[in-house]
Amino acid sequence: MPTPDLYGLRERFEKDKILLCFNGPISRSLIEEIGNALKNYLQSEKLPPASALDVFAAYIELTQNIRHYAAQSQLEGAQTATVIVSHNNDCYSVAAGNTVRLEDGVALQKRIESFAKMDKVELKAAYKTQLRQPRDLQAVTGAGLGLIDMARKSTKPMEATLKPIDDETAYFSLSVQI
Numbered sequence: 001m002p003t004p005d006l007y008g009l010r011e012r013f014e015k016d017k018i019l020l021c022f023n024g025p026i027s028r029s030l031i032e033e034i035g036n037a038l039k040n041y042l043q044s045e046k047l048p049p050a051s052a053l054d055v056f057a058a059y060i061e062l063t064q065n066i067r068h069y070a071a072q073s074q075l076e077g078a079q080t081a082t083v084i085v086s087h088n089n090d091c092y093s094v095a096a097g098n099t100v101r102l103e104d105g106v107a108l109q110k111r112i113e114s115f116a117k118m119d120k121v122e123l124k125a126a127y128k129t130q131l132r133q134p135r136d137l138q139a140v141t142g143a144g145l146g147l148i149d150m151a152r153k154s155t156k157p158m159e160a161t162l163k164p165i166d167d168e169t170a171y172f173s174l175s176v177q178i
Contacts, residue, residue: 020085026070026098031063038085051178054153055092058176059085061146062096075101075169082173091155097173105162105172112174115148116157123152150176 013021019041022034038059042052063083070079077099086093100108118126127148151158159175 016086017088018084018086020083022081022083024081025079026063026067026081026083028067031060031067034063034083035060051092054178055085055094058094058150058153058178059083059096061150062094062174062176065146066096066098069100069104070098073101073104075099077169092178093175094178095173095175097161097171099165099169100172102162102164102168102170105170108172109160109162111147112151112158112160115151118151120152123148127152153178 012018020034020038022030035056039052039056042055047055063081066081067079069075079098081096081098083096084093085095115123115126127145130144130148133144147158153176155177158177161173163171165171
């Protein structure tokens with residue numbers, strides 16, 4: 001096996017101002033450990049507490065969504081995530097991606113695109129509407145508020161991409177700017 005070009009990778013991280021990058025199987029304990037490292041970094045940067053909390057919350061939401069999807073879907077490769085946190089032009093970007101069933105990715109991408117068309121007032125109303133919806137007690141995941149909350153906190157519309165892998169699967173990624 002060839003040795004990875006770590007210097008080239010480091011240069012790419014510097015160029016793209018990547019603070020944190022993870023690629024591999026995601027677990028609850030790993031989400032926590034990486035989250036602690038991110039919190040420590042944000043504290044060292046003296047980021048205002050509200051902004052630091054928004055960046056951290058986006059990281060937690062994205063990674064937990066991947067973990068929950070992997071458990072629920074039982075799709076091979078879905079538990080392998082790529083997570084990147086970067087800082088550029090006074091804005092933090094939190095991005096994460098994983099393998100999904102193509103139809104699940106299409107549905108999620110449409111939902112993200114619908115949020116992108118909403119202004120802050122419409123997003124607040126959508127959040128309140130979702131908050132009032134009865135929660136399915138059998139649901140493995142939350143009440144569906146996380147994506148709307150990220151859209152509300154994002155400084156620009158969230159960006160979702162879906163790259164087909166084959167006829168049944170695709171790689172879904174979502175980026176949030178805070």
